[in-house]
Amino acid sequence: MTRKNSKKNTKPKEWEALPFEKNQDLTVTIDALGSEGEGIAHVDGYTFFVKEALPGDEAVIRVMKLKKNYGYARLMEVLKKSSYRVEPRCEVARQCGGCQLQHLSYDEQLRYKENKVKDCFKRIAHFGEEIDTITEPIIGMETPYHYRNKAQFPVGKGENGQIVTGFYASRSHAIVDCEHCYIQAENNDELLALVKQFITEEGIEPYDEENHTGLVRHILTRIGFVTGEIMVCLVINGTKLPHAEHLVDKLKDIPGMTSIGINCNTEKTNVILGPTCHTLWGQDYITDYIGDIKYQISPLSFFQVNPVQTKKLYETALEYADLTGNEIVWDLYCGIGTISLFLAKQAKQVYGVEIVPEAIADAKNNAKINEIHNAEFFVGAAEEVMPAQYEQSGGSMRADVVVVDPPRKGCDETLLQTVIQMQPKRVVYVSCDPATLARDCRYLCDQGYEMKRIRAVDQFSHSMHVETVVLLSKIHE
Numbered sequence: 001m002t003r004k005n006s007k008k009n010t011k012p013k014e015w016e017a018l019p020f021e022k023n024q025d026l027t028v029t030i031d032a033l034g035s036e037g038e039g040i041a042h043v044d045g046y047t048f049f050v051k052e053a054l055p056g057d058e059a060v061i062r063v064m065k066l067k068k069n070y071g072y073a074r075l076m077e078v079l080k081k082s083s084y085r086v087e088p089r090c091e092v093a094r095q096c097g098g099c100q101l102q103h104l105s106y107d108e109q110l111r112y113k114e115n116k117v118k119d120c121f122k123r124i125a126h127f128g129e130e131i132d133t134i135t136e137p138i139i140g141m142e143t144p145y146h147y148r149n150k151a152q153f154p155v156g157k158g159e160n161g162q163i164v165t166g167f168y169a170s171r172s173h174a175i176v177d178c179e180h181c182y183i184q185a186e187n188n189d190e191l192l193a194l195v196k197q198f199i200t201e202e203g204i205e206p207y208d209e210e211n212h213t214g215l216v217r218h219i220l221t222r223i224g225f226v227t228g229e230i231m232v233c234l235v236i237n238g239t240k241l242p243h244a245e246h247l248v249d250k251l252k253d254i255p256g257m258t259s260i261g262i263n264c265n266t267e268k269t270n271v272i273l274g275p276t277c278h279t280l281w282g283q284d285y286i287t288d289y290i291g292d293i294k295y296q297i298s299p300l301s302f303f304q305v306n307p308v309q310t311k312k313l314y315e316t317a318l319e320y321a322d323l324t325g326n327e328i329v330w331d332l333y334c335g336i337g338t339i340s341l342f343l344a345k346q347a348k349q350v351y352g353v354e355i356v357p358e359a360i361a362d363a364k365n366n367a368k369i370n371e372i373h374n375a376e377f378f379v380g381a382a383e384e385v386m387p388a389q390y391e392q393s394g395g396s397m398r399a400d401v402v403v404v405d406p407p408r409k410g411c412d413e414t415l416l417q418t419v420i421q422m423q424p425k426r427v428v429y430v431s432c433d434p435a436t437l438a439r440d441c442r443y444l445c446d447q448g449y450e451m452k453r454i455r456a457v458d459q460f461s462h463s464m465h466v467e468t469v470v471l472l473s474k475i476h477e
C-alpha cells in the first residue's frame with residue numbers, strides 16, 4: 001500500500017487521532033465485498049468501504065468520510081482489474097441506483113450471494129460448519145436480464161425542456177434519461193416512447209417535485225410474462241388526464257395491451273402510487289400465472305417482480321414443505337396469497353395471514369378464480385392474529401407446516417413464540433434479508449427446531465439482494 005497526501009489538509013478536530021485524512025488518496029487492494037455490494041479494503045487494520053470496487057481490484061481510492069474504525073472512500077482509478085470485473089451492459093449502470101453489481105460477473109454475483117447467506121448464519125447467529133453441508137446451490141437465472149415484470153419510470157423535464165423518463169440517480173431525485181433498462185421487460189421501450197410522444201404532443205406538464213406542480217409523475221407498466229398481457233398506468237397529480245383518448249389510441253393496438261389507466265396521487269410525497277385508479281381502456285387488471293396458478297394484478301396489487309425466479313422460489317418452498325395432502329398449513333405474511341395458493345393444491349387446508357386488507361381481498365379473489373376452496377385468509381398482523389387464534393382455541397390449534405415470508409425486519413418474537421407453542425413439524429422460512437433470517441432461525445433452533453436445508457434464489461440479478469428459503473424441522477423428543 002502506498003499513501004499520497006492530497007493538496008488540502010482538511011482534517012477536522014475529531015479526526016485528529018485517526019490515521020487518515022479526508023481527501024487523502026490511497027493505493028489499495030480490495031479484498032472483500034460488503035453487504036451492500038460495496039468493495040472493502042483493509043489498510044493498517046482500518047476498514048474502507050468503496051462503492052463500485054471489486055475484490056481483486058488494485059485501485060486508487062480517496063478518503064471521503066472517517067469513523068473510529070472504518071471509513072468510506074471513493075473509487076478514483078482501477079490500476080489492475082479484478083478477474084471478476086466485467087463491462088456492464090448498461091451505459092448508465094454507474095449513475096443508476098438499481099443495479100449495484102452489473103460490473104461483477106454473474107457467476108461471481110451468485111457466489112457472493114450464497115456466501116452472504118452462509119456468512120449471516122455463522123457470524124450473526126453463531127451456527128457452525130454444518131451450514132456449509134446443508135446449503136444447496138443457489139438458484140440463478142439462465143439469462144439474468146429483462147426479468148422484471150413491473151416498472152415505475154419517473155417523468156420529468158430535461159435541460160432543453162424535453163420530456164425525460166428513466167430513473168432517479170443514486171441517492172437523489174434527479175431523473176436520468178434512459179431509454180432501455182436491461183433488467184426491465186423489453187416491451188417497456190416501445191411503451192415509454194409512445195407515452196413520451198403523447199405527453200410531448202399534447203403539451204402536458206410533467207410533475208415538478210419541488211413545487212408540487214405539473215401533472216404526470218410516473219409511468220407504471222406491468223407485464224404478464226406467461227400471458228403477454230400489458231398494463232400501462234399514468235400516475236398523475238390530479239384526477240383527470242387531458243386528451244386521454246389520444247393516449248388510448250396510441251397504445252391500444254399494441255399486441256397484448258389489456259389495461260390502460262391512471263392512478264391519482266395528489267400528495268406531496270415520495271410514495272409513487274396514490275389510493276385511486278381509473279381505467280381508461282380495457283380491464284382493471286392483467287392476469288398472469290406462476291406455475292398453474294392464475295393471478296389477477298391491478299396497478300396497486302403487490303406481485304413478485306421476477307416471475308421466472310418466483311416460480312423456482314415457490315417450488316423450493318413447496319419441496320421443503322413436503323406436503324402429502326393431509327397437512328394443515330399456515331402461510332404468514334401471505335401478501336396476495338401467492339404461496340398459499342401454490343401450496344393449497346397439495347395440502348388439506350391452508351390459512352393465510354397478511355396485514356394489508358387490499359392484499360387479502362386479492363388473495364380471496366385469486367383463490368376464487370383458481371377454484372381453490374381449501375384456502376382461508378385473515379387480515380391482521382401475524383404477531384397478533386396467531387397468538388389470538390391460538391389462545392382462542394385453548395391451545396389446541398394445530399399446524400403441520402408453518403410458512404413465513406416476512407419483510408426485511410423479519411418475524412416478531414411474539415409470533416415465533418406462538419409458532420414454537422404450536423409445534424409444527426416443519427417451518428419453511430422464505431426471507432429477503434439473510435441477517436434477520438439467521439437471527440430468527442437461531443431463536444427457533446434454541447427452542448426445539450433444527451436447520452435442515454438452506455437454498456438461496458437469485459430474484460434480483462445485478463442487485464445485492466438475495467432471497468433465501470430455509471427448512472427447519474421439529475426435533476423429536
Ligand code: SAH
Binds near residue numbers: 332333353359381383
Ligand atoms: N408471501 C407473499 C408476500 C411476501 S412480502 C409473496 O410471496 O408474494 C411480505 C408481506 O408481509 C407483505 O405483503 C406485507 O404487507 C406483509 N406484512 C408486513 N408486516 C406484517 C405483519 N406484521 N403481519 C402480517 N403481514 C405483514
